[in-house]
Amino acid sequence: xxxxxxxxxxxxxxxxxxxxxxxxxxxxxxxxxxxxxxxxxxxxxxxxxxxxxxxxxxxxxxxxxxxxxxxxxxxxxxxxxxxxxxxxxxxxxxxxxxxxxxxxxxxxxxxxxxxxxxxxxxxxxxxxxxxxxxxxxxxxxxxxxxxxxxxxxxxxxxxxxxxxxxxxxxxxxxxxxxxxxxxxxxxxxxxxxxxxxxxxxxxxxxxxxxxxxxxxxxxxxxxxxxxxxxxxxxxxxxxxxxxxxxxxxxxxxxxxxxxxxxxx
Numbered sequence: 001x002x003x004x005x006x007x008x009x010x011x012x013x014x015x016x017x018x019x020x021x022x023x024x025x026x027x028x029x030x031x032x033x034x035x036x037x038x039x040x041x042x043x044x045x046x047x048x049x050x051x052x053x054x055x056x057x058x059x060x061x062x063x064x065x066x067x068x069x070x071x072x073x074x075x076x077x078x079x080x081x082x083x084x085x086x087x088x089x090x091x092x093x094x095x096x097x098x099x100x101x102x103x104x105x106x107x108x109x110x111x112x113x114x115x116x117x118x119x120x121x122x123x124x125x126x127x128x129x130x131x132x133x134x135x136x137x138x139x140x141x142x143x144x145x146x147x148x149x150x151x152x153x154x155x156x157x158x159x160x161x162x163x164x165x166x167x168x169x170x171x172x173x174x175x176x177x178x179x180x181x182x183x184x185x186x187x188x189x190x191x192x193x194x195x196x197x198x199x200x201x202x203x204x205x206x207x208x209x210x211x212x213x214x215x216x217x218x219x220x221x222x223x224x225x226x227x228x229x230x231x232x233x234x235x236x237x238x239x240x241x242x243x244x245x246x247x248x249x250x251x252x253x254x255x256x257x258x259x260x261x262x263x264x
Contacts, residue, residue: 008083011079011080011083012076012079012080012173015075015076015079015080015083016072016076016079018079019072019073019075019076019079020072022075023068023071023072023075024068024072027063027068031059031062031063032059032063034057034059035057035059035060035063038057038059038060039060042054042055060216060220061220061223061224062220062224064188064217064220064221065188066184066185066187066188066191066217066221066224066225067188067220067221067224067225069184070181070184070185070221070224070225070228071228073177073180073181073184073228074181074228074231074232076177077174077177077178077232077236078232078235080173080174080177081174081235081236081239084170084171084174084239084243085239085242088239088242088243088246089242090130091130091131091132091246092242092245092246092249094127094130094132094133095132095246095249095250095253098257099119099120099123099132099133099136099257100116100119100120100136100257100258101119102116102261105261106261107261107262107263108143108258108261108262108263109262109263109264110143110144110147110264113140113141113143113144114144116140117137117140117141117144120133120136120137120140121137131159131160131163131246131247131250132250132253132254134159134163135156135159135160135163135250135251135254136156136254136258138155138156138159139152139153139155139156139159139254139258139259140258142155143262147264148264149259149262149264152258152259152262153255153259156251156254156255156258156259157251160247160250160251160254161247163247163250164243164244164247167243167246167247168240168243171236171239171240174232174236174239175236177232178229178232178233178236181225181228181229181232182222182225182226182229183225184221184225185221185222185223185224185225185226186222186225187221188217188218188220188221188222188225189218189219189221189222190218191217191218191221192214192215192216192217192218192219192221193214193215193218194214195214195217196214196215196218198214199214
């Protein structure tokens, strides 16, 4: 069987590249300069006023490389979610159409299968691989071959079940990204704590600036990573819910418009 062009794979590669370019450009041109200017201003304020309470800045919280990596992964995951969500939404649109174009309550016999199969196959080529046309065509062909309604129901259910398993497996890349983001945050935590321990001798001498800066890296990276992970998991569950509804609604569509009208 000839395989089609891997559109989704190419989309994922280019979306990762574009996400990296956009985020890195934003960090280099805006975020890190703003963070450096804020830190310098705070240092001057502390030197001029020993009782000055240092303020926090969002740019300082997100300025490190771990946070940048987390934002790149977040945009990449959103791009993949958007692609899969758009495909699911387009498939759900077929559920509102009468693909068989038969009068209501008209019984379907084995002699009608050739005409029904032609109607399903007349759909645009871009829709031929959608779940509903594939399940309908499989059910019609099974009825033409066996003339057994139970076999038709089993074949349609098997197609829907296998599609549900396929959709579930294709979410693995997004789940991997959702797992990788907190891991990157923990890497920042380890790096920050390691730097802080390396400057412990300076803290003993009374200079705790380096230690506090390194601990800030540790806590900020974990904080940003966990927040992004929480947001991303919400959208992952929403996509999964859409896909599960698509499979269940497709089964219901086939049962209502085809199986219950079959007469051997």
